[in-house]
Amino acid sequence: KDMMHLVFVYFTLYFRLAYADHLVLRELSDYPLALCNDGTYASYHYTDTAQDNPNMLIYLQGGGACVSPDDCQNRCKNGNALCTADLAATHDKEETIWSQDPEENPPFHNFGKVYVHYCSSDVWSGTRNASEDTNGYYFHGRHIVDAVVKDIIKHKPEIESMKQLVFIGSSAGAFGVGLNCDFVAEQFHAVSPGLDVRCIADANDFYPLWVHTEECDPYDLPGLPNLLWEAKADQSCVDNTPEGSKECLTFPSYYNYIETPFMVAAHYID
Numbered sequence: 001k002d003m004m005h006l007v008f009v010y011f012t013l014y015f016r017l018a019y020a021d022h023l024v025l026r027e028l029s030d031y032p033l034a035l036c037n038d039g040t041y042a043s044y045h046y047t048d049t050a051q052d053n054p055n056m057l058i059y060l061q062g063g064g065a066c067v068s069p070d071d072c073q074n075r076c077k078n079g080n081a082l083c084t085a086d087l088a089a090t091h092d093k094e095e096t097i098w099s100q101d102p103e104e105n106p107p108f109h110n111f112g113k114v115y116v117h118y119c120s121s122d123v124w125s126g127t128r129n130a131s132e133d134t135n136g137y138y139f140h141g142r143h144i145v146d147a148v149v150k151d152i153i154k155h156k157p158e159i160e161s162m163k164q165l166v167f168i169g170s171s172a173g174a175f176g177v178g179l180n181c182d183f184v185a186e187q188f189h190a191v192s193p194g195l196d197v198r199c200i201a202d203a204n205d206f207y208p209l210w211v212h213t214e215e216c217d218p219y220d221l222p223g224l225p226n227l228l229w230e231a232k233a234d235q236s237c238v239d240n241t242p243e244g245s246k247e248c249l250t251f252p253s254y255y256n257y258i259e260t261p262f263m264v265a266a267h268y269i270d
Helices: 002-018 069-079 141-155 172-191 220-229 235-239 251-257
Strands: 021-027 043-047 055-060 090-093 112-116 164-170 196-202 262-265
Touching: 021 112, 055 141, 055 172, 112 141, 141 172, 164 172, 172 196, 172 235, 172 251, 235 251, 251 262
Parallel strands: 055 112, 055 164, 164 196, 196 262
Antiparallel strands: 021 043, 021 090, 043 112
8 A cells, every 4th residue: 555655656746747847047147237135136047948939928926025124124134035046057847837737737838938036025116226225125126027028038039930928927926017017018029029918917916996994095005115116117007197196006006007918816805
């Protein structure tokens, strides 16, 4: 009985690894603004199929955020991996969107894939340099997204022949997809006008703004950290709302300005 169990476990692991995505490191040291909280250069990992595959998935990692200098100091102490570069040479990912098994992962099993490590604590939106006012931390999430896109465009062969790009993220990564969806699409369309770009936000800030207590302004929560990070909002929203408007701070009020096809996956209770 024990031997049968061991055989079952062995073959389960074997087949999972056989369908796993193997990703290799790409550092962003050529991009001076692509900095993690601690000033190390950001990075991403990609599958070997990402180079020649006409279909690509770019994933933004999630992992919360910090909303004040002291909060960031608490978050980043003791070498928190979410505040510094991920320089692991390789990663193997085998579940859900990373699986090459067409039964487990029907839409993306045959895509080239990019995994972007989260290290800016700003839901991929910040542009603020380190200073005494930030406790020495950089908030360069927007710059990291920009560097990843520019690096892929620079190094991917025959990028003008790409067919589909899916820009996806979960949790804080989903926030980042909402804020950067059109920004990413515009850069790829500049080199491949016919490219089918789609965005997917898994567990972002999609909630009814009108549901709140009398003393609670639903715009207050995103307002303060956006100031700390010097966050960049969706540009179409900024261009079409009055200066100082809070409408571009949260997805429920700015999603109408996003022009790229967009899918949201959200729980009724989170």
